[in-house]
Amino acid sequence: FCQSLLHTVFPPELRFASLKFFHRFFSYFSSSCYYDITEIDGVNTNELYNAVQLYLSSSASISGSRLSLTRGINSSAITFGLSNNDRLVDCYKGVTVEWEHIVTQRQGQTFAWRPLPEEKRGFTLRVRKKNKHLVLNSYLDYVMEKANDLRRRSQDRLLYTNSKGGSFDSRGQPWESVPFKHPSTFDTLAMDPLKKAEILADLKDFASGESFYQKTGRAWKRGYLLYGPPGTGKSSMIAAMANYLGYDIYDLELTEVNTNSELRKLLMKTTSKSIIVIEDIDCSINLTNRNTTGCGGGSSCSRKNNIYDVAPSTPVANGGEDGGGNTITLSGLLNFTDGLWSCCGSERIFVFTTNHIQKLDPALLRSGRMDMHIHMSYCSFPALKILLKNYLGYEERDLDKKLLEELEEVIDAAEMTPADISELLIKNRRDKKKAAVELLAALKLRAEERNRMKSRVGNGDEVEDEEQEKRALDSPVEGSDQLQESCSDCEVKDGYIVEEDKDEGLQ
Numbered sequence: 001f002c003q004s005l006l007h008t009v010f011p012p013e014l015r016f017a018s019l020k021f022f023h024r025f026f027s028y029f030s031s032s033c034y035y036d037i038t039e040i041d042g043v044n045t046n047e048l049y050n051a052v053q054l055y056l057s058s059s060a061s062i063s064g065s066r067l068s069l070t071r072g073i074n075s076s077a078i079t080f081g082l083s084n085n086d087r088l089v090d091c092y093k094g095v096t097v098e099w100e101h102i103v104t105q106r107q108g109q110t111f112a113w114r115p116l117p118e119e120k121r122g123f124t125l126r127v128r129k130k131n132k133h134l135v136l137n138s139y140l141d142y143v144m145e146k147a148n149d150l151r152r153r154s155q156d157r158l159l160y161t162n163s164k165g166g167s168f169d170s171r172g173q174p175w176e177s178v179p180f181k182h183p184s185t186f187d188t189l190a191m192d193p194l195k196k197a198e199i200l201a202d203l204k205d206f207a208s209g210e211s212f213y214q215k216t217g218r219a220w221k222r223g224y225l226l227y228g229p230p231g232t233g234k235s236s237m238i239a240a241m242a243n244y245l246g247y248d249i250y251d252l253e254l255t256e257v258n259t260n261s262e263l264r265k266l267l268m269k270t271t272s273k274s275i276i277v278i279e280d281i282d283c284s285i286n287l288t289n290r291n292t293t294g295c296g297g298g299s300s301c302s303r304k305n306n307i308y309d310v311a312p313s314t315p316v317a318n319g320g321e322d323g324g325g326n327t328i329t330l331s332g333l334l335n336f337t338d339g340l341w342s343c344c345g346s347e348r349i350f351v352f353t354t355n356h357i358q359k360l361d362p363a364l365l366r367s368g369r370m371d372m373h374i375h376m377s378y379c380s381f382p383a384l385k386i387l388l389k390n391y392l393g394y395e396e397r398d399l400d401k402k403l404l405e406e407l408e409e410v411i412d413a414a415e416m417t418p419a420d421i422s423e424l425l426i427k428n429r430r431d432k433k434k435a436a437v438e439l440l441a442a443l444k445l446r447a448e449e450r451n452r453m454k455s456r457v458g459n460g461d462e463v464e465d466e467e468q469e470k471r472a473l474d475s476p477v478e479g480s481d482q483l484q485e486s487c488s489d490c491e492v493k494d495g496y497i498v499e500e501d502k503d504e505g506l507q
């Protein structure tokens, strides 16, 4: 009424001034104050908005009368949310606050450097003025913390990928995510139990080490380098780490990143409590030649392209600056894990994997850069026992003693990966006895082949390229038809935490 009265009687300038006055007048006498939490804050996604949405979803499920329900693709959980312009009352330390979800259509497309979503969404928090300090000092922190907790406990972990290159979506995110449901855990991981315990202890210390890192003035992050032949469980180990700690995974596809600054932007958009993974670093790190080799960064590419033939002379190997400013360099990558920018979040783990540690640049391996070098190697006897238990349900006591002894005798010489062994066990899992006997036969056959190959290498017969020979040994396919489908073995050898001078590949 006031507005229409003003409209008819007063000129626009006066109208505007009077409205401002009324607004001030009412807010002075109002007992409440309001906080708007918009989904997009300028150009960035507002983390608080997402946290509030999640936080309210837990209480909305109980008290709301009209709710919006969502379930992400592949997600196992349904999320409750407030419907548009709906309200919910929350209580914190005896103080009542009211949340309202407000959705409006965006008025035309205003100028922006990237497209904005069509709807403007936000929460409005109403509190009594006398409680505003409590809200600002602790309630919002509580909401953030609770939301993080909720997500880790009830939702699937998320697997992020930067498949869009450096481009951002309409909500300002360079990462795309899907729920992460890898079933690998440290129980299912076949490796030496002592090494496993060591890694577990290290992860545990890291996750609970906030005050230690604070006290020692170190950034709260840790780096692991996983190396070893294909099929020895490097990716499975990363999944097990994420499942153990409840962290999200950022799978960084370096081949999609064009410049060091794009890399920094990606890093800035990662959250705390996450594992940032670069798989097959020996492949992706030939950064200046990525386009010409057409290497996609996948597992197979490092085996197909011996990219290190060219790497040592590139800026990558020298740790130099951008050659031309349009590529990622090793120094860019090291800044990503090590430099000041790496500290723009906390509680983060960097994991690099490679099949060829000897081909990595020493700058990446020098001590302090990757805190732990973990050697994932062929299947050892203790690891084999884990596989037999997991795949066939065999405890040590269930197996024939003689068979066990024979397996122990031959397993090291056979040099089979856990992937090969697990394939063999899966194939025969309906007949456990047969599976164990066939496994032994396959191991024996493989051990013989390995010995034959090695003696040929020793005699220098026809084998000129040692590297090539080694690859042939690693490939069950070329060995024997019989083993092709079924061989599997994995062993984590003693060099699990490798000191540079102890590892032959590092010299």
Ligand SMILES: Nc1ncnc2c1ncn2[C@@H]1O[C@H](COP(=O)(O)OP(=O)(O)OP(=O)(O)O)[C@@H](O)[C@H]1O
Residues within 6 Å of the ligand: 188, 189, 190, 191, 228, 229, 230, 231, 232, 233, 234, 235, 236, 237, 299, 355, 376, 418, 419, 420, 422, 490
């Ligand atoms: N140590 C292990 N324990 C249990 N299963 C394993 C292990 N290693 C490999 N496997 C099995 O083999 C499959 C392949 O393993 P994974 O992808 O982890 O190997 P990888 O070392 O990452 O290989 P690549 O170098 O080719 O990426 C997995 O699905 C898993 O089932």
Ligand SMILES: [Mg+2]
Residues within 6 Å of the ligand: 234, 235, 236, 279, 299, 353
């Ligand atoms: Mg892998």
